[in-house]
Amino acid sequence: MIRFQVVICEGNTCQCLGSSNIKEEFTKKIKEYGLERNVSLFSNVCFGFCDRGPVVIVYPDCVVYSSLTIDDVDEICQKHLMKGKVVTHLTLSDITPEEEQKIIEYQEANFHIKQERRVLKNTGIINPNNIKEYIARNGYFGLYKALMEMTPEEVIDELIKSGLRGRGGGGFPTGLKWKFAYNNKNDIKYIICNADEGDPGAFMDRAILEGDPHSVIEAMIIGGYAIGASQGYIYVRAEYPLAVERINNAIKQAYEYELLGENIFGSGFTFNLEVRLGAGAFVCGEETALIASIEGERGMPRNKPPYPAEAGLWNKPTVINNVETLSNIPRIIRKGAEWFASIGTEKSKGTKVFALGGKINNTGLVEIPMGTKLREVIFNIGGGIPNNKKFKAVQTGGPSGGCLTEKHLDVPIDYDTLVNLGSMMGSGGMIVMDEDNCMVDVARFYLEFTVDESCGKCTPCREGTKRMLEILEKITRGEGTLKDVDTLTSLAHSIKDSALCGLGQSAPNPVLSTLEHFKDEYIAHVVDKKCPAGVCRALIKYYINDDCIGCGKCARNCPVEAITGKVKEKHEINTDVCIKCGACALSCPTHAIITA
Amino acid sequence: MEVFYLITLEDLEKIRAENNFKENLRKKKNHFRIIVGMATCGLTAGAREVYDALIHEVNLSGLKNVEIEEVGCIGECALEPIVEIYNSKGTRTTYCKVKPEDAEKIINRHVMKGFVVEDLLLVKHKKAGASE
Numbered sequence: 001m002i003r004f005q006v007v008i009c010e011g012n013t014c015q016c017l018g019s020s021n022i023k024e025e026f027t028k029k030i031k032e033y034g035l036e037r038n039v040s041l042f043s044n045v046c047f048g049f050c051d052r053g054p055v056v057i058v059y060p061d062c063v064v065y066s067s068l069t070i071d072d073v074d075e076i077c078q079k080h081l082m083k084g085k086v087v088t089h090l091t092l093s094d095i096t097p098e099e100e101q102k103i104i105e106y107q108e109a110n111f112h113i114k115q116e117r118r119v120l121k122n123t124g125i126i127n128p129n130n131i132k133e134y135i136a137r138n139g140y141f142g143l144y145k146a147l148m149e150m151t152p153e154e155v156i157d158e159l160i161k162s163g164l165r166g167r168g169g170g171g172f173p174t175g176l177k178w179k180f181a182y183n184n185k186n187d188i189k190y191i192i193c194n195a196d197e198g199d200p201g202a203f204m205d206r207a208i209l210e211g212d213p214h215s216v217i218e219a220m221i222i223g224g225y226a227i228g229a230s231q232g233y234i235y236v237r238a239e240y241p242l243a244v245e246r247i248n249n250a251i252k253q254a255y256e257y258e259l260l261g262e263n264i265f266g267s268g269f270t271f272n273l274e275v276r277l278g279a280g281a282f283v284c285g286e287e288t289a290l291i292a293s294i295e296g297e298r299g300m301p302r303n304k305p306p307y308p309a310e311a312g313l314w315n316k317p318t319v320i321n322n323v324e325t326l327s328n329i330p331r332i333i334r335k336g337a338e339w340f341a342s343i344g345t346e347k348s349k350g351t352k353v354f355a356l357g358g359k360i361n362n363t364g365l366v367e368i369p370m371g372t373k374l375r376e377v378i379f380n381i382g383g384g385i386p387n388n389k390k391f392k393a394v395q396t397g398g399p400s401g402g403c404l405t406e407k408h409l410d411v412p413i414d415y416d417t418l419v420n421l422g423s424m425m426g427s428g429g430m431i432v433m434d435e436d437n438c439m440v441d442v443a444r445f446y447l448e449f450t451v452d453e454s455c456g457k458c459t460p461c462r463e464g465t466k467r468m469l470e471i472l473e474k475i476t477r478g479e480g481t482l483k484d485v486d487t488l489t490s491l492a493h494s495i496k497d498s499a500l501c502g503l504g505q506s507a508p509n510p511v512l513s514t515l516e517h518f519k520d521e522y523i524a525h526v527v528d529k530k531c532p533a534g535v536c537r538a539l540i541k542y543y544i545n546d547d548c549i550g551c552g553k554c555a556r557n558c559p560v561e562a563i564t565g566k567v568k569e570k571h572e573i574n575t576d577v578c579i580k581c582g583a584c585a586l587s588c589p590t591h592a593i594i595t596a
Numbered sequence: 597m598e599v600f601y602l603i604t605l606e607d608l609e610k611i612r613a614e615n616n617f618k619e620n621l622r623k624k625k626n627h628f629r630i631i632v633g634m635a636t637c638g639l640t641a642g643a644r645e646v647y648d649a650l651i652h653e654v655n656l657s658g659l660k661n662v663e664i665e666e667v668g669c670i671g672e673c674a675l676e677p678i679v680e681i682y683n684s685k686g687t688r689t690t691y692c693k694v695k696p697e698d699a700e701k702i703i704n705r706h707v708m709k710g711f712v713v714e715d716l717l718l719v720k721h722k723k724a725g726a727s728e
Contacts (some may be wrong), residue, residue: 064709086660089626091708124633124670124678133665135608136615144605203636203673210635211668223650242636258603266602362722364637365671 003038004081010043018070022054025073030081039081082239104429115381116343118351119204119327119584120367123211128246131253140259142330146222147267155333156182163349164329167284168194168322168500169400169426171348171365171415174329177319180309181227184317189229191220192313192320194242194290195236198282199398200449202429204353205323207365209236209243212327213250217273219326221260222333226347227319232271235290235322237278248275281455282399286501287312287320289455300455301501322427324353328574344370348414356382359389360433368413375409378432389434394515397426399446399453400506402513403439424506432541438535439518440525444472446510450503461504464495468511476536480526489515532594537580542573547592554584554593621684628662628707633678634668641676642695649699650679662707674723681706690718 008014008023023043030039040407052066056076063086065076072090079085126133134140146155160175181189193216197205209216220232236244251273263272276294283289284299291313293299312318316525328350332340341349348370354377357363361383368377378394385391392402402423404411411417417427433442447469456462471488474480492508492515499505515522524530531539544554550568555561562578565571573584573593585593610708614621621627632638647666654662672678675692675720679702682688694716705711714720 086708088659120671123635123668124680125631125667127631127665128668129666132611132615133617135611136617138612140608141612144608148605207635207637207669207671240636242639263602265604361674362672363674365669365673367671397685 003041005040007042007044007057009055014055018054019054021070022068025070029073033077063091069532106309115367116351116369117367119324119353123207128211128213129249139214140157140163140218142334143221144265145267146333147225148276150444151224158337162332166322167324173582174325178226181317181319184310186317188316190313190316190318191223191229191232193234194221194223194320195234195323196278196285198285199427199429201357201431202355202427204365204428206243208323208327209247212319213247215327215330216323217250217254219329221271222329225269230270232273232296235278236277237280239280248294250537252551273406283455283503286503291514300457345414347416352428354430356430359385359434361386361433371412372412373410375410385434392433392435395426396433398429399449400509401426402509403517405517423490436533438533439521441535442478443511443514450507458500460495460498464491465507475525477538479530482526485522489575540595541575543594543596544573545592545594547590549590553587557583557587617710618633619688621676621682625684625686629682630664631667631680633676634666637669637673643677646677646694647700649696653699653703691716692718
């Protein structure tokens with residue numbers, strides 16, 4: 001039985017390179033090993049690998065052996081033809097120059113976009129379960145520099161000089177935070193990593209923990225050294241099982257390599273790190289609530305001051321940093337503050353990772369220098385809006401943020417510009433909305449979220465947001481009045497002024513921001529009783545226009561039999577019966593069913 | 597008595613030198629590093645199956661010049677599962693929306709024969725978009 005076919009190229013080039021000798025050798029060897037019954041030998045003309053001749057292809061595996069010498073023939077016979085094993089070092093597996101050129105062109109076309117990968121430098125490149133790969137990319141060298149060559153004061157100074165600000169939302173200078181904790185003398189201090197990422201649509205912290213967990217660990221050891229803490233906690237939400245698994249594994253490896261534990265690098269500095277799981281309450285991302293949660297209390301914020309830097313976890317000075325903030329630190333120490341501050345705007349240095357979501361082509365994570373224009377992010381890096389729809393707004397900062405509209409597209413993004421526009425950086429979620437999104441409904445969605453997540457400790461947040469939600473629901477039902485809009489505004493302002501924590505104070509932001517930029521949509525809901533985007537179900541009606549061909553598909557698909565009409569004649573919808581499910585519009589072949 | 601072993605700068609440098617995958621690929625010649633994005637986004641899109649299929653294909657062909665690693669998210673979450681291949685020259689090819697069935701194509705065509713599997717290239721799927 002023939003098991004293999006060996007085809008030898010006898011094109012001009014291969015012949016010049018000695019393919020006839022190869023063929024002779026094959027014939028000889030096949031006889032020698034008694035393979036005549038199993039192997040058939042052919043010649044063929046030019047396979048097109050002329051630069052790598054002599055070339056031999058072995059079927060049925062279709063393995064291409066290239067640049068063969070006479071000595072290689074024996075190996076192919078012994079391994080491939082007798083044992084069925086491919087002789088890998090002879091295969092044509094290196095990409096040809098033409099193919100390589102293709103890839104390079106493609107990659108350039110792809111990466112001309114203005115991303116600057118600093119925090120995400122390792123994610124998606126290294127194996128997060130292998131500490132060696134992190135070290136191979138200069139990991140833990142920053143830690144060595146900090147512990148062995150710098151004093152805690154120098155570490156803090158370097159951080160202050162770099163201008164790094166908290167990436168969790170508030171944008172407080174990280175160096176100053178460390179300095180306060182450093183100045184508060186106490187035998188026991190703590191450093192906590194806040195990985196309780198709760199904003200709808202933000203997932204950069206998860207990506208960092210899953211893709212580059214050691215960068216967070218390294219930064220926390222540096223932080224512990226700088227402020228004088230010997231115990232750290234990573235507070236991560238239990239909804240991120242993979243992140244928890246990888247960070248636990250990374251901590252285990254760091255202990256094995258003596259990068260955690262006693263006397264790191266022989267410097268005398270001791271640091272221990274543990275993971276604490278959060279049960280997924282949004283409010284636990286607020287630092288005082290987070291501390292309460294780690295202490296085993298109910299996750300509720302308390303009044304500030306005293307700030308955690310004075311009296312935090314178990315009343316000891318505590319620093320709490322966000323995952324992305326920490327991930328920046330090892331490289332700041334290793335490469336210096338100037339390197340970090342070389343990009344960004346005057347008051348916001350470095351890069352920011354954004355999670356693009358919603359109505360955008362390239363959903364995912366992008367890392368851009370501070371000060372990049374919104375237009376660049378959405379239309380260039382993000383690839384624009386799908387289905388040629390019109391851009392309407394982008395929501396940043398999650399439930400604490402607000403909307404930016406078309407007229408803000410050319411604003412450079414940093415902490416301060418976003419706050420000036422009534423939104424905020426937040427943790428970096430960016431939800432893009434197109435003309436099909438109703439802004440009243442968007443505001444209602446976010447408020448529903450904050451009502452759910454309010455811890456209930458202070459009245460403005462517990463009662464106020466609930467009342468606001470009721471008004472918004474009334475408006476989306478078409479029962480709102482102009483007075484309701486005024487009440488909504490004044491309620492929003494009083495909650496902003498009187499709520500206890502950041503969550504409550506910022507909860508009205510989505511409403512205020514949509515009211516400012518899209519007042520006409522509120523008016524349309526209240527006065528005209530219409531939803532311009534066709535989202536609020538109570539305000540829309542389905543009609544059949546003259547494009548109807550009378551096929552009857554809509555009538556058959558209607559679950560409540562609200563559509564009547566004769567075959568080949570225009571059908572009609574009985575709006576009293578219609579439940580506005582939209583099944584008819586989806587089934588119509590001529591798009592004759594419209595909403596108004 | 598317990599003996600404490602302390603990691604030193606030399607140890608770190610040694611690990612760094614030994615584990616630079618680009619350098620290792622270059623030295624070994626004709627070697628490949630295949631990485632599969634296996635963060636939450638990748639896994640939900642089916643990266644685990646793709647990873648298993650790639651390992652299966654490599655074992656089937658008896659290739660010894662390929663290492664397969666799981667990595668985190670490279671940011672193109674909408675185009676997962678993503679498979680990237682580095683060759684000895686340091687060229688990086690990014691494939692996206694890879695299905696387990698595609699593993700055979702990737703190993704047989706790209707790794708064994710040196711052709712790019714064009715229909716899986718990331719750039720073919722990603723909207724490049726220009727800023728007006």
